[in-house]
Amino acid sequence: MAWLVAIVATLTMTVSYVDRMTLSVLAPAVTKALDISEEAYGWLGSAFSMAYLLGTPFAGWWIDRAGARRGLVASVFAWSAVAALHALVPSFGVLFALRLALGITEGPGFPGASQTVQRILPARDRERGFGVLFTGSSFGAMLVPLLATLVFRHAGWRVAFLVTSAAGLVWIPLWVAVTRSPAVRAQLDIATPATPAEPRPAFRELISHPIVIRALAAIFAVAPVFSFPQTWGAKYLVRTFRLDQGDVGHYLWLPPLVFDVGAILIGDRASRQRRGEGVPPRALFALGAVLAVSLVLLPLAETPWQSMIIMGIAMAGGGGMYTLVTSDLLARMPPGSVSFAGGILAGAQSLALIIANPLIGRAVDRLGNYDAVALGLAAWVIPGSLGWLCWRPPIRFAARG
Secondary structure (H helix, E strand, C coil), X not given: CHHHHHHHHHHHHHHHHHHHHHHHHHHHHHHHHHCCCHHHHHHHHHHHHHHHHHHHHHHHHHHHHHCHHHHHHHHHHHHHHHHHHHHHCCCHHHHHHHHHHHHHHCCCHHHHHHHHHHHHCCHHHHHHHHHHHHHHHHXXXXXXXXXXXXXXXXXCHHHHHHHHHCHHHHHHHHHHHHCCCHHHHHHHCCCCCCCCCCCCCCHHHHHCCHHHHHXXXXXXXXXXXXXXXXXXXXXXXXXXXXXXXXXXXXXXXXXXXXXXXHHHHHHHHHHHCCCCCCCCCHHHHHHHHHHHHHHHHHHHCCCHHHHHHHHHHHHHHHHHHHHHHHHHHXXXXXXXXXXXXXXXXXXXXXXXXXXXXXXXXXXXXXHCCCHHHHHXXXXXXXXXXXXXXXXXXXXXCCCCC
């Protein structure tokens, strides 16, 4: 039953990525219809990330107090409504505002899902559980290219937004069903009050602690490589290989599938290792970083399938890094701050994308291709990855003073 709840929580990430990535898949058609440049499209990606950056840490703080069982239902309903409104967008300005709204409403998704995995699974299964959790996002990234392009071919991009936004309405009754039993409710709704022995840390103390900064550096390093196929994959295929908008879905499902393999295998291997307390799986993390840096090979791709394989290998490495960083951070955090920790990891990802997406768009506008982008994103991975490997933070979070 615990694994069933964890898997349905994983599907929260599927719904989230279906709604946030529909624009990415339909970007060639939408940007043409609304006369949006590559750099302006990059700012649309940054709009979502800016809202996600600002909203997710507070969403995690709220989920820690409200609980994921109720909080996820409210969040999924809200962001599904915002996603549906994309079908009515008349201009860049309105689309920019809707991306901001989508980022805010999706804020509780990852913190709520990570809190569920942390609470519902025993400690021996959590690294494996987080590996599964990250497959939820990639499953959504696999599903949406096929679904959105299918609807686009028959009814256009506006109807495609309406169809994909219905995913949340399918998920909500499923979540209610698997969390209705008293045993599950007791586990998910368990209070985590501060105690005299372990006072609840202040927001500023949490965000500035070495344990948290180390994790943020790693996520900041890998986020652009992980997100590049999702945000720019369709536009890359159209520009580089002259594909039609209706054909990109045939290819874009592959990188998320390879991501799943990487996240699950690395998470499972980490769960099987016997390590001392507070000792992270550094060799596995280094392997993930090497795979992520393989995006440097993208300019050598001569066919769409070759490019998707390279992106997939890079995403697999990123998936392993996400899994290990998340599991390591949450194991060191106070029980009452687990969702907050998940929220600030999502915030680090957003900050990286706020910076990277407009730069990617500007580079493509000026150079006419993605070669320099691939080289730059591969180099971006290295400093933060080395920092995570070499930094040895405290085993557990300890309040200061």
